[in-house]
Amino acid sequence: MFRRLIPLVAVVAMVGAACGSGDSDDSRPPATQTTTSVPRTTSTEPQEPTTTTEAVDGGFPVAIDAPNGMVRIESKPERVVSISPTSTEVLFAIGAGEQVIAVDSMSNFPTNAPVTDLSAFTPSVEAIASFEPDLVFLSFDPGDIVAGLEAIGIPVILHGTALSVDDAYAQWEQTGAATGHFAEAVGLVADTVVNMETEFDSLPEQEVAMSYYYELDPTLYSVTSATFIGELLGPSGMMNIADAGDPDGSGYPQLNAEYIIASDPTLILLADTKCCGASGETVAERPGWDTLTAVVDDSVVELDDDIASRWGPRIAELVMDVVEAMLELEPSNA
Amino acid sequence: MNAGRPSTTRLHWYWVVGATLVLIVAVIAGVMVGPIALSPVDIMASIINRVPFVSLDTELSVRDEAILWEIRMPRVILGVLVGSMLSAAGASYQGVFRNPLADPYLLGAGAGAGLGATIAIVYAPATSSWIVDPLPLAAFVGAIGGVALAYVLGYTVRSGRTAVTLILAGVAVASFLTALQTFLQQRDSDTLREVYGWILGSLNTAGWGDVALIAPYVAVCLSVVFIGRRLLDILAVGDTEAGTLGVRPGRVRLIFVIFATLGTAAVVSVSGLIGFVGIIVPHTVRLLTSASYRVVIPLSILVGGAFLVVADIIARVAISPGEIPIGVVTALIGAPFFAVVLRTSKGVVS
Numbered sequence: 001m002f003r004r005l006i007p008l009v010a011v012v013a014m015v016g017a018a019c020g021s022g023d024s025d026d027s028r029p030p031a032t033q034t035t036t037s038v039p040r041t042t043s044t045e046p047q048e049p050t051t052t053t054e055a056v057d058g059g060f061p062v063a064i065d066a067p068n069g070m071v072r073i074e075s076k077p078e079r080v081v082s083i084s085p086t087s088t089e090v091l092f093a094i095g096a097g098e099q100v101i102a103v104d105s106m107s108n109f110p111t112n113a114p115v116t117d118l119s120a121f122t123p124s125v126e127a128i129a130s131f132e133p134d135l136v137f138l139s140f141d142p143g144d145i146v147a148g149l150e151a152i153g154i155p156v157i158l159h160g161t162a163l164s165v166d167d168a169y170a171q172w173e174q175t176g177a178a179t180g181h182f183a184e185a186v187g188l189v190a191d192t193v194v195n196m197e198t199e200f201d202s203l204p205e206q207e208v209a210m211s212y213y214y215e216l217d218p219t220l221y222s223v224t225s226a227t228f229i230g231e232l233l234g235p236s237g238m239m240n241i242a243d244a245g246d247p248d249g250s251g252y253p254q255l256n257a258e259y260i261i262a263s264d265p266t267l268i269l270l271a272d273t274k275c276c277g278a279s280g281e282t283v284a285e286r287p288g289w290d291t292l293t294a295v296v297d298d299s300v301v302e303l304d305d306d307i308a309s310r311w312g313p314r315i316a317e318l319v320m321d322v323v324e325a326m327l328e329l330e331p332s333n334a
Numbered sequence: 335m336n337a338g339r340p341s342t343t344r345l346h347w348y349w350v351v352g353a354t355l356v357l358i359v360a361v362i363a364g365v366m367v368g369p370i371a372l373s374p375v376d377i378m379a380s381i382i383n384r385v386p387f388v389s390l391d392t393e394l395s396v397r398d399e400a401i402l403w404e405i406r407m408p409r410v411i412l413g414v415l416v417g418s419m420l421s422a423a424g425a426s427y428q429g430v431f432r433n434p435l436a437d438p439y440l441l442g443a444g445a446g447a448g449l450g451a452t453i454a455i456v457y458a459p460a461t462s463s464w465i466v467d468p469l470p471l472a473a474f475v476g477a478i479g480g481v482a483l484a485y486v487l488g489y490t491v492r493s494g495r496t497a498v499t500l501i502l503a504g505v506a507v508a509s510f511l512t513a514l515q516t517f518l519q520q521r522d523s524d525t526l527r528e529v530y531g532w533i534l535g536s537l538n539t540a541g542w543g544d545v546a547l548i549a550p551y552v553a554v555c556l557s558v559v560f561i562g563r564r565l566l567d568i569l570a571v572g573d574t575e576a577g578t579l580g581v582r583p584g585r586v587r588l589i590f591v592i593f594a595t596l597g598t599a600a601v602v603s604v605s606g607l608i609g610f611v612g613i614i615v616p617h618t619v620r621l622l623t624s625a626s627y628r629v630v631i632p633l634s635i636l637v638g639g640a641f642l643v644v645a646d647i648i649a650r651v652a653i654s655p656g657e658i659p660i661g662v663v664t665a666l667i668g669a670p671f672f673a674v675v676l677r678t679s680k681g682v683v684s
Binding site for chain 2: 106119120121122216217218219220221244245246253254255256257258259261262263264275276286287288290291292305309
């Protein structure tokens, strides 16, 4: 399930190109010897993962095969701006936090991130450029933000909403490669994979398959198994009640209240605790919901919206919360 | 008073019976049909069981009972209240402004409610400790505030206080409030789906609490509009002529606007901005029966309730167990239906 695809991160160290600026960035030993065989090129061809792994750390310039195209970063970025709460979490988790000079207004984790009033939803080229960044992370380009920043010579990496878990891992590794923390990023991915597998492995066999309802907001929007969250929780073995409610395949159906009552999910996972004040109590007060097994058994899990809506390293915490709630249920299930 | 008007100003008994039957059939269908199949026999038995000293056996589980009584029933009743109110309000607006395109949101009630709801969703701290749920309250206040603003603006115009200046003031206020609402919405992406969902309207999470909240408003406002419906016919001849008949157009207009707005504000506060009902129901009634408001108002109340209940059945069953926003259904089903009525009827839109 967690076989990931490092080759998505195609990082090519361009050794020769950096020769002219040898006086500025030579603090690290050239750990890039293995890549001298790599042709001096901005080729978009994915390189062998093994080559990439050893190639990158400290070796600049690099070329990142980002979703918005090949991004060339001349030297180790020291003025990183993150207009994406997920990227902010990733940057700090891989030890690139000190290189980050500004993050958007929604980047509330970690708490020592340099929050500004930059908007992640309506980013502005001028506002971002005023920080004189040498690398910008974006999760959303409403118009010409990427093109605008590139036009004034600022490298941009656009890491949109991860559609799959592998997609998220690939983004973390690219973030590492772009900031000179590739090894840490690879380590973070490996740790996350192992941690989540360990969590899921701790679950006993379910004699009767459990089910869950995952709530995005109190108007009963949910996620199907085809979404990032659905995939993340897939190894739990639980059935997702929203799967039946998504004929058009958007992955985010609004479920009918009758259907939720009739489905009687084993677990209710609330991802609308911060935004909308949903809690075990508010759910129990909803018309008809007091008949639900999950409400009676107190199996309503109050998740952290922020973690649930991002695709950063804290997904492991979300998995832990869910597995914990499942384990608490087990005795009564037997 | 209305000498010379055709006999169609009379509210024929068979129209009332027909519209009432349509409403009853819609309500029965609304209770019987849902994403979860409950047998009609059990539903009937469960309803009869509510009568004191009667106890029939049903196959319904506790959860089925909850689905029937706590989710489906209030949803149907709310649909009736919302549909009736929006239709009667739409007809009233069309009457007082002598404008066939008028709908309950014309003077800024919709934009105001949208702004109020957005403010509540974006700024009200998420907590369950509120005594009053801030969302309906803010929508209600916003709707009334929007119309009040339009009225004040329209009536402070130096030259001529006509229906047209009021409509123009309403257009200006609605644009302004919508701009503010959009601005707030754009600044807070986290709540985008919630705001958007509210604006499209839904009865999905309705309960008896919502019914109890709006029923008094709807009862009062429908009564006033119903009792005063003759005045709308008089206004139809024009402000000057109405004046010679002893009617003060400005005052009549104000009274209808106040009660149509109060009712609209109450229903949108719990259902969101369900569009199109206030336009197509009165016009359909008008095309099929008479252009007289003595006919249009009562029939719109009956047919409007039925229309929204049917639209809501489609909203919850069409892609079951998913939901379609009811505002999408009213337009999607209502527009073609209205086109057919328009083509096949010989009636005239006043």
